[in-house]
Amino acid sequence: MYVLGIETSCDESAAAVYHPRLGLLSHCLHSQIDIHRAYGGVVPELASRDHLRKLAPLVKRALAEAGVSAAGMGGVAYTAGPGLMGALLVGASAARGLAWAWGVPAVAVHHMEGHLLAPMLEAEPPPFPFVALLISGGHTLLIQVQGIGQYLPLGESLDDAAGEAFDKTAKLLGLPYPGGPKLAELAAQGRPRFHFPRPMTDKPGLDFSFSGLKTAALLTVQQEVKTEQDRADLAYAFQQAMADTLTIKCRRALEQTGLKRLVAAGGVSANTQIRRQLQDMAASLGGRVYFPRPEFCTDNAAMIAYAGYQRLAAGQTQNLEILARPRWPLAELARI
Numbered sequence: 550m551y552v553l554g555i556e557t558s559c560d561e562s563a564a565a566v567y568h569p570r571l572g573l574l575s576h577c578l579h580s581q582i583d584i585h586r587a588y589g590g591v592v593p594e595l596a597s598r599d600h601l602r603k604l605a606p607l608v609k610r611a612l613a614e615a616g617v618s619a620a621g622m623g624g625v626a627y628t629a630g631p632g633l634m635g636a637l638l639v640g641a642s643a644a645r646g647l648a649w650a651w652g653v654p655a656v657a658v659h660h661m662e663g664h665l666l667a668p669m670l671e672a673e674p675p676p677f678p679f680v681a682l683l684i685s686g687g688h689t690l691l692i693q694v695q696g697i698g699q700y701l702p703l704g705e706s707l708d709d710a711a712g713e714a715f716d717k718t719a720k721l722l723g724l725p726y727p728g729g730p731k732l733a734e735l736a737a738q739g740r741p742r743f744h745f746p747r748p749m750t751d752k753p754g755l756d757f758s759f760s761g762l763k764t765a766a767l768l769t770v771q772q773e774v775k776t777e778q779d780r781a782d783l784a785y786a787f788q789q790a791m792a793d794t795l796t797i798k799c800r801r802a803l804e805q806t807g808l809k810r811l812v813a814a815g816g817v818s819a820n821t822q823i824r825r826q827l828q829d830m831a832a833s834l835g836g837r838v839y840f841p842r843p844e845f846c847t848d849n850a851a852m853i854a855y856a857g858y859q860r861l862a863a864g865q866t867q868n869l870e871i872l873a874r875p876r877w878p879l880a881e882l883a884r885i
Protein backbone atom coordinates (compact mmCIF):
# COMPACT_ATOMS: atom_id res chain seq x y z
CA MET A 550 0.00 0.00 0.00
CA TYR A 551 1.47 3.34 -1.10
CA VAL A 552 0.75 6.13 1.37
CA LEU A 553 1.08 9.82 0.67
CA GLY A 554 2.08 11.87 3.72
CA ILE A 555 1.40 15.60 4.03
CA GLU A 556 2.90 17.93 6.64
CA THR A 557 1.93 21.59 7.08
CA SER A 558 1.74 22.10 10.86
CA CYS A 559 4.15 25.03 11.09
CA ASP A 560 6.65 26.55 8.67
CA GLU A 561 7.53 23.62 6.43
CA SER A 562 5.35 22.28 3.62
CA ALA A 563 6.20 18.68 2.88
CA ALA A 564 4.97 15.62 0.98
CA ALA A 565 6.33 12.07 0.96
CA VAL A 566 5.44 8.59 -0.28
CA TYR A 567 5.97 5.50 1.87
CA HIS A 568 5.41 1.83 1.06
CA PRO A 569 5.74 -0.83 3.79
CA ARG A 570 7.82 -3.19 1.64
CA LEU A 571 9.66 -0.70 -0.56
CA GLY A 572 10.30 1.84 2.23
CA LEU A 573 10.41 5.56 1.80
CA LEU A 574 10.13 6.32 -1.92
CA SER A 575 10.22 10.12 -1.94
CA HIS A 576 10.20 13.07 0.39
CA CYS A 577 9.94 16.70 -0.73
CA LEU A 578 10.08 19.76 1.48
CA HIS A 579 9.77 23.49 1.16
CA SER A 580 10.98 25.57 4.11
CA GLN A 581 9.42 28.98 4.77
CA ILE A 582 12.46 30.31 6.64
CA ASP A 583 13.02 33.14 4.13
CA ILE A 584 9.44 34.37 4.60
CA HIS A 585 9.48 34.47 8.40
CA ARG A 586 13.08 35.58 8.96
CA ALA A 587 12.24 39.28 8.63
CA TYR A 588 9.79 38.94 11.54
CA GLY A 589 12.08 36.92 13.81
CA GLY A 590 9.55 34.07 14.10
CA VAL A 591 6.69 32.30 12.36
CA VAL A 592 3.82 34.57 11.23
CA PRO A 593 0.83 32.17 11.19
CA GLU A 594 -1.13 33.88 8.39
CA LEU A 595 1.91 34.02 6.10
CA ALA A 596 2.58 30.36 6.90
CA SER A 597 -0.94 29.29 5.84
CA ARG A 598 -0.76 31.27 2.61
CA ASP A 599 2.57 29.80 1.65
CA HIS A 600 1.41 26.24 2.38
CA LEU A 601 -1.47 26.94 0.01
CA ARG A 602 0.95 27.97 -2.74
CA LYS A 603 3.54 25.23 -2.26
CA LEU A 604 1.65 22.10 -1.27
CA ALA A 605 0.13 21.00 -4.60
CA PRO A 606 3.46 21.19 -6.54
CA LEU A 607 5.18 19.32 -3.68
CA VAL A 608 2.60 16.53 -3.79
CA LYS A 609 3.02 16.23 -7.57
CA ARG A 610 6.79 16.05 -7.17
CA ALA A 611 6.59 13.45 -4.39
CA LEU A 612 4.35 11.21 -6.54
CA ALA A 613 6.59 11.65 -9.60
CA GLU A 614 9.80 10.92 -7.66
CA ALA A 615 8.19 7.83 -6.11
CA GLY A 616 7.07 6.72 -9.57
CA VAL A 617 3.48 6.20 -8.38
CA SER A 618 0.38 7.53 -10.04
CA ALA A 619 -2.62 8.75 -8.10
CA ALA A 620 -4.38 5.53 -9.14
CA GLY A 621 -1.85 3.44 -7.21
CA MET A 622 -2.21 5.32 -3.95
CA GLY A 623 -3.68 3.40 -1.00
CA GLY A 624 -4.22 6.21 1.49
CA VAL A 625 -3.39 9.77 2.47
CA ALA A 626 -1.93 10.68 5.86
CA TYR A 627 -1.87 14.27 7.06
CA THR A 628 -0.70 16.12 10.15
CA ALA A 629 -3.88 17.04 12.01
CA GLY A 630 -2.11 18.62 15.00
CA PRO A 631 -0.67 19.95 17.17
CA GLY A 632 0.31 23.06 15.21
CA LEU A 633 -0.98 26.34 13.81
CA MET A 634 -4.70 26.16 13.03
CA GLY A 635 -4.55 27.85 9.62
CA ALA A 636 -1.48 25.91 8.56
CA LEU A 637 -2.99 22.59 9.67
CA LEU A 638 -6.20 23.33 7.80
CA VAL A 639 -4.36 23.73 4.49
CA GLY A 640 -2.76 20.27 4.74
CA ALA A 641 -5.84 18.63 6.22
CA SER A 642 -8.20 19.91 3.52
CA ALA A 643 -5.76 19.11 0.72
CA ALA A 644 -5.24 15.59 2.08
CA ARG A 645 -8.93 14.97 2.68
CA GLY A 646 -9.76 16.29 -0.81
CA LEU A 647 -7.15 14.11 -2.50
CA ALA A 648 -8.29 11.02 -0.58
CA TRP A 649 -11.87 11.68 -1.60
CA ALA A 650 -10.95 12.23 -5.25
CA TRP A 651 -8.81 9.06 -5.30
CA GLY A 652 -11.38 7.00 -3.42
CA VAL A 653 -8.93 6.02 -0.66
CA PRO A 654 -8.98 6.47 3.13
CA ALA A 655 -7.44 9.48 4.86
CA VAL A 656 -5.83 9.32 8.26
CA ALA A 657 -5.14 12.16 10.72
CA VAL A 658 -1.63 11.91 12.17
CA HIS A 659 -0.38 13.41 15.42
CA HIS A 660 2.71 15.48 14.60
CA MET A 661 4.59 14.35 17.73
CA GLU A 662 3.82 10.69 17.00
CA GLY A 663 5.36 11.38 13.60
CA HIS A 664 8.53 12.69 15.29
CA LEU A 665 8.54 9.77 17.71
CA LEU A 666 8.35 7.20 14.93
CA ALA A 667 10.83 8.96 12.59
CA PRO A 668 13.74 6.67 13.68
CA MET A 669 11.70 3.73 12.32
CA LEU A 670 12.69 4.93 8.84
CA GLU A 671 16.37 4.27 9.54
CA ALA A 672 18.32 1.13 8.71
CA GLU A 673 18.23 -0.08 12.33
CA PRO A 674 14.88 0.91 13.79
CA PRO A 675 14.46 0.79 17.59
CA PRO A 676 12.51 -2.23 18.86
CA PHE A 677 9.74 -1.52 21.40
CA PRO A 678 9.72 -0.79 24.30
CA PHE A 679 11.88 2.33 24.65
CA VAL A 680 12.04 5.72 26.31
CA ALA A 681 11.47 8.63 23.92
CA LEU A 682 12.76 12.16 24.37
CA LEU A 683 10.81 14.47 22.05
CA ILE A 684 12.43 17.88 21.79
CA SER A 685 10.94 20.30 19.30
CA GLY A 686 9.98 23.96 19.01
CA GLY A 687 6.72 23.44 20.88
CA HIS A 688 7.24 20.32 23.00
CA THR A 689 9.66 18.71 25.45
CA LEU A 690 8.38 15.27 26.41
CA LEU A 691 9.77 12.13 27.99
CA ILE A 692 7.59 9.13 27.25
CA GLN A 693 7.72 5.42 27.91
CA VAL A 694 6.75 3.83 24.61
CA GLN A 695 5.42 0.28 24.76
CA GLY A 696 4.16 0.23 21.17
CA ILE A 697 2.45 2.50 18.67
CA GLY A 698 -0.18 4.50 20.54
CA GLN A 699 0.99 3.18 23.93
CA TYR A 700 2.56 6.29 25.34
CA LEU A 701 3.08 6.60 29.07
CA PRO A 702 4.04 10.20 29.92
CA LEU A 703 7.10 10.38 32.18
CA GLY A 704 7.88 14.09 32.11
CA GLU A 705 7.38 17.33 30.22
CA SER A 706 8.45 20.95 30.25
CA LEU A 707 6.54 23.06 32.73
CA ASP A 708 7.26 26.22 30.70
CA ASP A 709 9.33 26.77 27.52
CA ALA A 710 10.02 23.87 25.17
CA ALA A 711 13.70 23.02 24.53
CA GLY A 712 13.57 24.40 20.97
CA GLU A 713 11.78 27.52 22.15
CA ALA A 714 14.56 28.13 24.72
CA PHE A 715 17.18 27.69 21.97
CA ASP A 716 15.29 30.09 19.70
CA LYS A 717 14.75 32.75 22.39
CA THR A 718 18.37 32.64 23.52
CA ALA A 719 19.50 32.85 19.90
CA LYS A 720 17.31 35.93 19.49
CA LEU A 721 18.98 37.54 22.52
CA LEU A 722 22.29 37.02 20.73
CA GLY A 723 20.90 38.70 17.61
CA LEU A 724 20.93 35.48 15.60
CA PRO A 725 18.41 35.12 12.77
CA TYR A 726 15.36 32.85 12.95
CA PRO A 727 15.31 29.87 13.36
CA GLY A 728 17.83 30.34 16.12
CA GLY A 729 18.52 26.78 17.32
CA PRO A 730 20.87 25.66 14.55
CA LYS A 731 22.50 29.12 14.38
CA LEU A 732 23.17 29.07 18.13
CA ALA A 733 24.72 25.62 17.76
CA GLU A 734 27.04 26.97 15.01
CA LEU A 735 28.09 29.87 17.20
CA ALA A 736 28.63 27.56 20.20
CA ALA A 737 31.25 25.68 18.17
CA GLN A 738 33.47 28.81 18.46
CA GLY A 739 32.76 29.18 22.19
CA ARG A 740 34.91 28.38 25.22
CA PRO A 741 33.90 27.13 28.66
CA ARG A 742 33.52 30.36 30.64
CA PHE A 743 29.96 31.10 31.78
CA HIS A 744 28.04 28.63 33.89
CA PHE A 745 24.27 28.28 33.65
CA PRO A 746 21.94 26.22 35.85
CA ARG A 747 20.84 22.68 34.95
CA PRO A 748 17.19 23.33 35.87
CA MET A 749 15.30 20.81 38.01
CA THR A 750 18.10 18.26 37.99
CA ASP A 751 18.73 18.48 41.75
CA LYS A 752 15.15 17.43 42.53
CA PRO A 753 13.69 14.00 41.77
CA GLY A 754 11.29 13.74 38.86
CA LEU A 755 11.39 13.88 35.09
CA ASP A 756 9.84 17.27 34.34
CA PHE A 757 11.80 20.09 32.74
CA SER A 758 11.81 23.86 33.08
CA PHE A 759 13.79 26.06 30.74
CA SER A 760 12.56 29.57 31.49
CA GLY A 761 15.18 30.07 34.25
CA LEU A 762 17.94 29.10 31.84
CA LYS A 763 16.68 31.68 29.38
CA THR A 764 16.63 34.34 32.14
CA ALA A 765 20.19 33.42 33.19
CA ALA A 766 21.23 33.86 29.55
CA LEU A 767 19.44 37.24 29.39
CA LEU A 768 21.21 38.55 32.50
CA THR A 769 24.60 37.41 31.21
CA VAL A 770 23.95 39.01 27.82
CA GLN A 771 23.04 42.29 29.50
CA GLN A 772 25.97 42.31 31.91
CA GLU A 773 28.87 40.53 30.25
CA VAL A 774 28.42 40.01 26.53
CA LYS A 775 30.16 42.62 24.41
CA THR A 776 32.47 40.98 21.89
CA GLU A 777 31.93 38.29 19.28
CA GLN A 778 33.87 35.84 21.48
CA ASP A 779 31.56 36.67 24.43
CA ARG A 780 28.56 35.78 22.25
CA ALA A 781 30.12 32.46 21.26
CA ASP A 782 30.99 31.72 24.90
CA LEU A 783 27.40 32.38 25.92
CA ALA A 784 26.06 30.11 23.15
CA TYR A 785 28.49 27.42 24.32
CA ALA A 786 27.35 27.70 27.96
CA PHE A 787 23.67 27.64 27.00
CA GLN A 788 24.03 24.61 24.74
CA GLN A 789 26.09 22.81 27.39
CA ALA A 790 23.46 23.48 30.09
CA MET A 791 20.73 22.26 27.75
CA ALA A 792 22.64 19.12 26.74
CA ASP A 793 23.53 18.29 30.37
CA THR A 794 19.95 18.81 31.57
CA LEU A 795 18.43 16.64 28.84
CA THR A 796 21.06 13.95 29.40
CA ILE A 797 20.58 13.86 33.19
CA LYS A 798 16.80 13.48 32.77
CA CYS A 799 17.13 10.79 30.10
CA ARG A 800 19.54 8.82 32.28
CA ARG A 801 17.03 9.07 35.11
CA ALA A 802 14.19 7.93 32.81
CA LEU A 803 16.17 4.89 31.63
CA GLU A 804 17.10 3.98 35.20
CA GLN A 805 13.54 4.47 36.44
CA THR A 806 11.95 2.36 33.69
CA GLY A 807 14.74 -0.22 33.53
CA LEU A 808 14.83 0.24 29.75
CA LYS A 809 18.05 0.33 27.74
CA ARG A 810 16.84 1.96 24.55
CA LEU A 811 16.34 5.69 24.12
CA VAL A 812 14.82 7.41 21.09
CA ALA A 813 15.57 11.12 20.68
CA ALA A 814 13.58 12.96 18.03
CA GLY A 815 12.22 16.39 17.11
CA GLY A 816 14.13 19.41 15.77
CA VAL A 817 16.48 19.84 18.75
CA SER A 818 17.66 16.23 18.42
CA ALA A 819 19.56 17.38 15.31
CA ASN A 820 21.97 19.13 17.71
CA THR A 821 25.32 17.33 17.56
CA GLN A 822 26.37 18.15 21.13
CA ILE A 823 23.07 16.78 22.49
CA ARG A 824 23.35 13.70 20.29
CA ARG A 825 26.90 13.03 21.48
CA GLN A 826 26.07 13.37 25.18
CA LEU A 827 22.96 11.19 24.93
CA GLN A 828 24.97 8.53 23.10
CA ASP A 829 27.73 8.54 25.73
CA MET A 830 25.20 8.35 28.56
CA ALA A 831 23.26 5.44 26.99
CA ALA A 832 26.51 3.58 26.25
CA SER A 833 27.59 3.99 29.89
CA LEU A 834 24.36 2.21 30.90
CA GLY A 835 24.94 -0.54 28.34
CA GLY A 836 22.14 0.87 26.20
CA ARG A 837 21.73 2.67 22.92
CA VAL A 838 20.18 5.82 21.46
CA TYR A 839 18.25 5.87 18.21
CA PHE A 840 17.99 9.12 16.27
CA PRO A 841 16.36 9.96 12.98
CA ARG A 842 18.84 11.19 10.34
CA PRO A 843 19.25 14.96 10.91
CA GLU A 844 16.86 15.97 8.09
CA PHE A 845 14.12 13.85 9.68
CA CYS A 846 14.70 15.36 13.13
CA THR A 847 13.06 18.57 11.96
CA ASP A 848 9.61 18.69 10.37
CA ASN A 849 9.10 16.48 7.33
CA ALA A 850 6.39 14.41 5.65
CA ALA A 851 8.30 11.11 5.65
CA MET A 852 7.48 10.61 9.34
CA ILE A 853 3.83 11.48 8.69
CA ALA A 854 3.56 8.98 5.81
CA TYR A 855 5.17 6.30 8.03
CA ALA A 856 2.96 6.97 11.09
CA GLY A 857 -0.09 7.25 8.82
CA TYR A 858 0.68 3.91 7.20
CA GLN A 859 0.80 2.22 10.61
CA ARG A 860 -2.64 3.54 11.51
CA LEU A 861 -4.12 2.82 8.06
CA ALA A 862 -2.82 -0.75 8.24
CA ALA A 863 -4.57 -1.07 11.61
CA GLY A 864 -7.82 0.13 10.01
CA GLN A 865 -7.78 3.45 11.84
CA THR A 866 -9.13 5.95 9.30
CA GLN A 867 -11.42 8.94 9.51
CA ASN A 868 -14.67 9.56 7.69
CA LEU A 869 -15.07 12.66 5.55
CA GLU A 870 -14.28 15.10 8.35
CA ILE A 871 -11.29 17.43 8.06
CA LEU A 872 -9.45 17.15 11.37
CA ALA A 873 -7.30 20.02 12.61
CA ARG A 874 -6.39 20.11 16.31
CA PRO A 875 -3.94 22.86 17.32
CA ARG A 876 -3.80 21.21 20.77
CA TRP A 877 -3.91 17.46 20.90
CA PRO A 878 -2.53 15.45 23.85
CA LEU A 879 -0.47 12.47 22.72
CA ALA A 880 -2.12 10.37 25.42
CA GLU A 881 -5.45 10.53 23.51
CA LEU A 882 -4.13 8.41 20.63
CA ALA A 883 -5.53 4.94 20.12
CA ARG A 884 -3.16 2.01 20.51
CA ILE A 885 -2.46 -0.28 17.60
Ligand code: KG4
Nearest residue numbers: 685686687712729730816817819820847848
Ligand atom coordinates in the same frame (compact mmCIF):
# COMPACT_ATOMS: atom_id res chain seq x y z
O1 KG4 B 1 10.53 19.56 15.23
P1 KG4 B 1 10.72 20.91 14.67
O2 KG4 B 1 11.31 21.03 13.29
O3 KG4 B 1 9.39 21.72 14.67
C1 KG4 B 1 8.45 21.63 15.67
O4 KG4 B 1 7.66 20.65 15.65
O5 KG4 B 1 8.52 22.52 16.54
O6 KG4 B 1 11.65 21.67 15.72
C2 KG4 B 1 12.06 22.98 15.49
C3 KG4 B 1 12.95 23.40 16.64
C4 KG4 B 1 13.31 24.89 16.59
O7 KG4 B 1 13.15 25.42 17.87
C5 KG4 B 1 14.76 24.85 16.13
O8 KG4 B 1 15.49 25.97 16.57
C6 KG4 B 1 15.24 23.59 16.80
O9 KG4 B 1 14.19 22.68 16.61
N1 KG4 B 1 16.48 23.07 16.19
C7 KG4 B 1 17.68 23.00 16.82
C8 KG4 B 1 18.61 22.48 15.89
N2 KG4 B 1 17.94 22.25 14.72
C9 KG4 B 1 16.65 22.61 14.92
N3 KG4 B 1 18.02 23.33 18.08
C10 KG4 B 1 19.31 23.14 18.44
N4 KG4 B 1 20.25 22.67 17.62
C11 KG4 B 1 19.96 22.33 16.33
N5 KG4 B 1 20.91 21.84 15.52
Ligand code: ZN
Nearest residue numbers: 685816847848
Ligand atom coordinates in the same frame (compact mmCIF):
# COMPACT_ATOMS: atom_id res chain seq x y z
ZN1 ZN C 1 7.91 19.16 14.57
